[in-house]
Amino acid sequence: xxxxxxxxxxxxxxxxxxxxxxxxxxxxxxxxxxxxxxxxxxxxxxxxxxxxxxxxxxxxxxxxxxxxxxxxxxxxxxxxxxxxxxxxxxxxxxxxxxxxxxxxxxxxxxxxxxxxxxxxxxxxxxxxxxxxxxxxxxxxxxxxxxxxxxxxxxxxxxxxxxxxxxxxxxxxxxxxxxxxxxxxxxxxxxxxxxxxxxxxxxxxxxxxxxxxxxxx
Numbered sequence: 001x002x003x004x005x006x007x008x009x010x011x012x013x014x015x016x017x018x019x020x021x022x023x024x025x026x027x028x029x030x031x032x033x034x035x036x037x038x039x040x041x042x043x044x045x046x047x048x049x050x051x052x053x054x055x056x057x058x059x060x061x062x063x064x065x066x067x068x069x070x071x072x073x074x075x076x077x078x079x080x081x082x083x084x085x086x087x088x089x090x091x092x093x094x095x096x097x098x099x100x101x102x103x104x105x106x107x108x109x110x111x112x113x114x115x116x117x118x119x120x121x122x123x124x125x126x127x128x129x130x131x132x133x134x135x136x137x138x139x140x141x142x143x144x145x146x147x148x149x150x151x152x153x154x155x156x157x158x159x160x161x162x163x164x165x166x167x168x169x170x171x172x173x174x175x176x177x178x179x180x181x182x183x184x185x186x187x188x189x190x191x192x193x194x195x196x197x198x199x200x201x202x203x204x205x206x207x208x209x210x211x212x213x214x215x216x
Contacts, residue, residue, distance in 0.1 A: 004193065004196045005049070005196075007196075007200065008045075008196060008199055008200065008203075009042065009045055009046070009049075011199075011200055011203040011204070012038065012041060012042040012045060012203060013042050014203075014207065015035075015038050015203045015206045015207050015210075016035050016038035016039040016041075016042055017035075018035075018206075018207050018210045018211070019034055019035025019038055019206075019210050020035050021210070022210045022211070023035070025214070025215065026155075026210075026215045028215075029215035029216070030080070030083045030215075031155060031215040033076075034080075034159075034206075035210075037072075037076045038206070040072065041069070041072070041073065044064060044065075044068060044069040044072070045069075047064055048061050048064040048065055048069065049061075051064065066109065066121075067109070070121075070123075070124060070127070071105055074098075074101050074127040074131065075098060075101075077131060077134075077163065078094045078095075078097050078098040078101070078130075078131075078134070079094070079098075080156075080159070081093070081094040081097075081134040081138065082094035082095065084138065084156055085137070085138075088141075090137055090141070093133065093134060093137060094134060096130075097130035097131070097133065097134060100126060100130060101123065101126055101127045101130060104122060104123040104126040104127070105123040105127075107122070107123070108121065108122045108123035109123075121174065121175065124171075124174055124175060125171065125175045128167050128168065128171040128175075131163060131167050132164075132167070132168055135160050135163055135164050135168075138156065138160055139160065142154075142157065152212050153212060153213055153214045154213060154214075154216070155209040155210075155213030155214065155215055155216070156209075156213075156216070157209075157213075158205045158206070158208045158209035158212070158213055159205065159206060159209050161205050162201065162202035162203070162204075162205030162206050162209075163202065165198055165201045165202055165205065166195075166198045166199050166201065166202035167202075169194075169195070169198040170194075170195040170198050170199070172191075173191045173192070173194075173195050174195075
């Protein structure tokens with residue numbers, strides 16, 4: 001295991017623990033599920049890395065992320081946006097996003113991933129695109145509301161900044177990883193290191209959301 005992965009795991013665990021440290025502040029809102037989600041992600045990472053680095057079982061490692069780890073991430077954040085957009089005219093968008101992602105995931109696992117395809121993970125690209133749509137809808141509402149004045153105390157603001165940094169910034173790498181490795185290994189490794197940096201930033205923004213943010 002490289003130090004880049006170890007640092008990421010430490011940040012994942014630190015973010016989950018920070019959430020539980022501020023549990024009293026969030027326990028009466030839907031944000032109480034955020035540290036639980038973060039804990040699940042950390043345990044998923046540990047499971048995947050165990051199969052890869054201890055058992056040398058790449059197939060199971062990939063299955064852990066493909067069938068559980070990555071879908072949990074997208075479905076959780078779609079749910080989080082659903083809570084944010086509830087009782088507004090945008091409430092249907094998270095539901096549409098989850099439905100389209102689910103269809104793309106099933107198609108990916110049953111058919112697309114088994115054929116020669118341009119994207120390494122078609123469903124991952126779809127998931128990121130719809131997550132970006134939800135983030136843009138949120139920020140459009142955010143800048144038009146009084147909440148922008150109190151941005152520092154908005155948990156959703158910091159979480160969305162983190163999501164924007166990682167999922168949008170790293171999407172091309174995870175979407176075209178195989179092609180990059182074959183066609184341009186130098187750029188592949190540069191991007192490989194860069195996506196770790198983006199991942200670190202995302203978790204740091206999540207930590208800020210727990211420390212500065214107030215659940216709404």
